Amino acid sequence: MKASKVRVALPGRSYDIVVGSGILSRAAKWVRGDRAIIITDSRLRRAAAELSASLRRAGWKTTVLPLQASEKLKNFERIYPLYGKLLEAGADRHSVIFAIGGGVIGDAVGFVAGTYLRGIRWVGVPTTLLAQVDSSIGGKTAVNHPKGKNLIGVFHQPSLVLCDVALLRTLSRRDVVSGLGEAIKYALAFDPAFYRFIQAQWERLCRLDPGTTTRLVRRCAAFKARIVSRDERDLSGIREVLNLGHTIGHALEKVTRYGSFRHGEAIILGLRVAVRISAIRGHLKAGEAARIDAFLASLPVPPIPSRLKSSTILAPIRFDKKVREGRVRFVLLERAGKTILDHGVSRADMVRALEGIRR
Ligand SMILES: NC(=O)c1ccc[n+]([C@@H]2O[C@H](COP(=O)([O-])OP(=O)(O)OC[C@H]3O[C@@H](n4cnc5c(N)ncnc54)[C@H](O)[C@@H]3O)[C@@H](O)[C@H]2O)c1
Ligand SMILES: [Zn+2]
16 A cells, blocks of 8 residues: 655654555655664564664664564663663664554654654554554653653654554554544544544544554554644644544543543543533534434443542543632544634533533
8 A cells, every 4th residue: 555644744843654554664765764673562572673673774774673662662761771772772863763552652762763862763663543543743852750641752763664554453452442533533623524524434544454553544644644744843822623522531531540541541531521511601502413423432441430520520621720719721523523622621621521421
């Protein structure tokens, strides 16, 4: 299958996201260098071996470092030994680090690439759908701190992102749905036709049909690339649109200590709440809200644990104390494909919407 490219345009550090099926072994075509350090999720050793062999055929020297990938890896102590391994492998400023894995590997290895020798080139090879449609693009790298997730990191754009949808074949069903949740977010935020595409192709997407999945990943990559090009460091508020579904989604992840939901599953629930609040606040017509909610409710996502009170779920949300009645900035919908930023959402609106999806 032909690979297609999406460009992330940034001054002096533009790069391509290459999307296709079975493209990993063609990596040398898109990146120049002579020494590669391939840091891989140990579940993807075979992919790492394939990449290593293909780079060697193109004249590169390669070292493969497998890692147990779980959220625990995003920790200073856990990643510290990697710097020693890079030194041992002779990695210098001209070397290229390849990161093969999901968002955890991308965030942690991207951070190492951004700090080793004050930053060397890296290539993202995202292997979860979530990472292909979202986390591998944009240069946000991070490790966690006991006080919170992703608190320590750097912006360090990759030199290339290779989205090979063939690598997704071994993903669990839950991880596929999680990635699709993030794709639905883009669709609802930016493009009604893409939203209809996801609904119509749902079964094919769940089966990871290569052509359909490639289309999905390419489309999401294009949305993310456009936003990142305009607001690389998340300062101007443009990137904020990507938080659709995330106010409640993040709160759900936090109160369940990241143990009950995959990220995209929490986002699907967060989208349901956002859709209902959009209707409550009069931005979105009740009929359209009901149709969107019916689709989201039909997706296989674990229920919110019944022991959690709605007030507990909303507790992590930082209400702006300067504003009357303590309100939050909420990304909501006017219709599928059009967002609106609302500062007037009250706690009562949130409780009502949240209770609504728990019935
Ligand atoms: N940098 C960003 O912009 C950004 C954006 C969103 C999320 N994130 C981060 O991404 C992380 C979540 O990423 P994730 O959902 O990809 O999780 P993950 O990296 O933990 O992967 C999920 C699971 O799938 C396994 N896996 C990975 N690829 C596989 C494959 N091809 N086949 C079989 N199993 C495979 C992993 O070993 C892991 O068990 C979080 O740490 C989050 O903070 C970062
Ligand atoms: Zn997200």
